Amino acid sequence: MSEYLLRMEDISKIYPNGVVANKNINFRLKKGEIHALLGENGAGKSTLMKILFGMEKPSSGKIFLNNEELEMNSSKDAIAKGIGMVHQHFTLIDSFTVAQNVTLGIEPKKGFFVNEEEAIKFTKELSDKYKLYIDPKAITGTLPVGLKQKIEILKALARGAKILILDEPTAVLTPQETEQLFAELINLKNQGHTIIFISHKIREVKEISDRITILRNGCQVGEFLTNEVTEQEISNKIVGWKIDSKVEKKELKEGEVRIRVKNLSYTSKDKSPILKDLSFIVRAGTIFGIAGVQGNGQTELVEILTKTRNIQNGTIEINGVDIRNLNIKTLRDLGYSYIPEDRMLKGVASNASVSENLISDEYDSPKLCKKSILRKGEISKLAKSLVKQYSIKCSGIEAKVGSLSGGNIQKIVVARECKNIPKVLIAEQPTRGVDIGAANIIHRELVKLRDEGCAILLVSADLSELMKLCDRLAVMYEGEIVAYFDDLSQVTESELGLCMLGAKKHAPEQIGRMLYE
């Protein structure tokens, strides 16, 4: 007999294309613990969990649950064995009610029909039992992410999950929502459930987990008791070398106004106000941060700023030029760059090569293109120097971007957007889902641009990133700027969190200070 509830022994996974995602990993789970699985992007966490959840078959190795070997062909088998997974990207039907989502596939029946009352009752009882309070009749699509996550957890519990896999559950939550989630997880643990917690955020792992397994490059670095390792030790083990995550900033030297947003309002097609009379300026040589829970208008603001959404009311001036009637090309010619949030959708062409992606913003510049013919030699020279400068790990400049890891793809986007020292840079969640090493390189690049006089608008949900980089910080809540800080040394994360949730607002005079001339 073993003391472990679940053992994954000697698991290896080699994909047909030769990529080794997991190599001889031993992952062991004790009943009733919260076990953190840590590692950089591409370290093999997701693959390992997909194997545990029956979505992938291991190339070799065995899985034992209660000392009994598991044979799984699909996630259906995993669910039947009491394993549940909450994916990072929610798998919910937006038009369904909470109860309909929770009972999808296991609907209580009455004759030929779905027994909606029973489904609601069932969901209510489940949510009461696990203290995951939610209105079973609410329409899923209208709920904030924190509640959607609860539905996902309830969905797994409704199917009898005893082992819950949570894939980066806090990535989309505010500090307060995270705290609530942690309380709920502790409660689940106390009721005998076992939780696997996948995360990037070392501090959270330190707070919530009992034990930690760290992966690096598909191999297991080790298994640790959480209270026996320090944050610094964990971080070094994840990366494999000592990292210095501090970013040195030069003294603030503010220049002229580069971005001026005046009375910007935006109303969605269902007539609800998304942006309410926003005004702010960003000066040369500063990083202006916008904090906020996702879905409070930041996406729309960035889309309007980057001309993928029309300006309804208000004006936006870049370098003193009204951009209302400019197209993206002319805008870029003003020295305007954009690091988009969704790198696969807007950042790169994943079937194109590294070099093609690196020059896609200036393929028609005289340097790279002569009489409508691309100059191969110049392009590869430039691409090679950028690959080196930004330490992009790829098999060569002709490699397809889609085959690289998330962090390296993001470095390509950053390299392209920053290589010509833009006058204005819009950076939208520039380090979301990238590993610590790549995030560090990106942070340094942003600060370097600032020191050279670029005006940067940084939209992020990562508070520590904002605190580390920004000179000025505004908080958006329900389409409004509800707080403004011009001195970040005086701000705590919990205060920011309260503003992000709308529980605290600054006086108009304080917010008005961001329009300083």
Place this chain on the structure above:
Amino acid sequence: MSKFLDIILSTQFFYSIFRVTTPILFASMGAVVANTAGVPNIGIEGIMLIAAFTGVFVSAATQSAAIGLLGAALSGILLAGLLAFFTLYYRTNPILGGIAINSLASGGTIFLLYLFTGDKGSATSVASKVVSEINILIIRDIPVIGEIISGHNILTYLSLLSVVFVYVLIKKTPLGHHLRAVGESKNAAESVGINVNRVKLIALLISGLLAGLGGAFMSMGYVSTFSRDMVSGRGWIAIAAEAMGKTNPIATAVTSLLFGASDAISNAAAAVGWASDLVRTIPYIATIIGLLIFSARELKKARL
């Protein structure tokens, strides 16, 4: 003109709206079911045509309207199954698969018609059966309403029932929930162990059954024989109705009725002797205008 108005304002005219709407209504309900599960069934037009053909020849061979109807329905299911087989299991593009079904139906029915009758135009020489018309007790005796609502073909009543059937199926049954789940988010459906391909297959089969009934009405009710390309775009009109009804069964039924009404108007105009080539275009022009209004509205919403 006054003669035209006389026709338009008569009870026969309103009676005829239900009659001409029947095939469109069946087919549009088929389109609703398929699209709810996220599989566009472009082959509806062809399925209707083959079902119309099958109905005539099976009823002639068995001398039974009921068996003929059954044969038509089965041929619809079978053809939809063929489409499902290629698109779901062999990953054919569903649009291409649908186009293939339509070409097959158009050429195939003429070929078989010639083979069986020696005629390439119609099957008037075949002694086929029609589905009978029924009077509804009590209602038939109410003036005006009785004349409009009673005395229709059984299939016309069935087509109205099919709206209720599709509505209840989608909103109230477990299968309907799965159809919607698969159509809205494949990943979400998969994550709870729903077999996505199976659900899509069922959706296509139901859509084939409904389109098949619509086709059967064309040759076993609307007229009593088969002629080449007799469905003449009704399947496409049904797809347009589904698009404008935004996959909602009730809204789609209302749109189908509007298209049926324009069809009836064109019949009335032809009856008074207006240039028949021109008035025959009314239902199609109505469809184009309808789609124009619909997409203009969508575009305006998207621009906001």
